[in-house]
Amino acid sequence: MGDPIAVTIGAFCVVFLALVVVAAVFGSRRRRREQDRMRQWAARKGWTFTAHPHVDWGRQLPGGNRNGIDYAFSTVLRGRPVTVAQYSVTEASDGTTTNTHYPIVTVAVLKRSFPSVEVTARARASRLKSALFGGGETATGNPDFDRNFRVRTTAPAAMRHWLSPSLIAAQLGGQVPSTWNMQGTELFYHRPGRLELDEIADHAIALTPLADLLDGGT
Missing domain, CATH: 1.20.5 (Single alpha-helices involved in coiled-coils or other helix-helix interfaces)
Structure with a gap:
């Protein structure tokens, strides 16, 4: 047998x-x-394609970029180096299953160096919590901006060097991404979903007005 x-x-x-x-x-x-x-x-x-590129900014990505960059497209847009890339993050949803997400990140190179800054749009609950308890964030002094956006930075005193009236107006008016972060000479914009070829230029174009405002200063 x-x-x-x-x-x-x-x-x-x-x-x-x-x-x-x-x-x-x-x-x-x-x-x-x-x-x-x-x-x-x-x-x-007129773009450059790179599969599984090794990039210094990978550590800045949400989720820890544990799986690395899948692929990236780079170009120079209006004199500014810009990269649009897709990466993957695998997370455990419970003890037995995992979920893999494929966020999109757009990275623009700035003309000057900045401290670590993160700007995120507030949800309604976040606005109430911030008003009652604070939350480790930095107030800008503009009531409308502080009510709608959260700023976290390692150098609050340097905020006047990048948070110009023009940037505040563009942020409140929806002319620039509502959530973004920067460190050194790199500006980041993250979005969920897989990257489609016909959307690559749109991702790059969406970030350049914000980069221009940051380079312009006060």
Whole structure:
């Protein structure tokens, strides 16, 4: 009885391993085709495509960027280096399952260096909590801005060097992203969802007005 069972188990293992190899081969071919499509798009549009780039700013990404950058598209827009990239973050939703998210990040290079700054739009509950208890954030002195946005920074005293009246007006008017952060000479804008080729330029264009305002200062 033992031999037929052993043979059956052995055959099952061989078939299983063969299926794993086939799936890996097809997956690899699919990824190559997808990367070829991205590379061809970038060449036509004047962008540079890089698969799995090694970047210093990866540590700044939400979720810790544990899986690395999947791919990135870079160009110079109005004299400013800009990169639009997709990365993945795998999180445990409970004790047995995991969820993988694929956020999009746009990175613009600034002309001067800044301290660490994070600006986020407030939800209604956040506005009430901040009014009652504070929350480790820095008030700007503009009631409308402080009511609608939260600022966290390592250098509150330097806020006047980047939070200009023009930037406040653009932030309140919705002309720039509602949530963003910067450190050194890098400005970041994150969005959920997978990156589509026909949306890459829009991501870059959405960030450049904010970068221009930050470079302009007060």
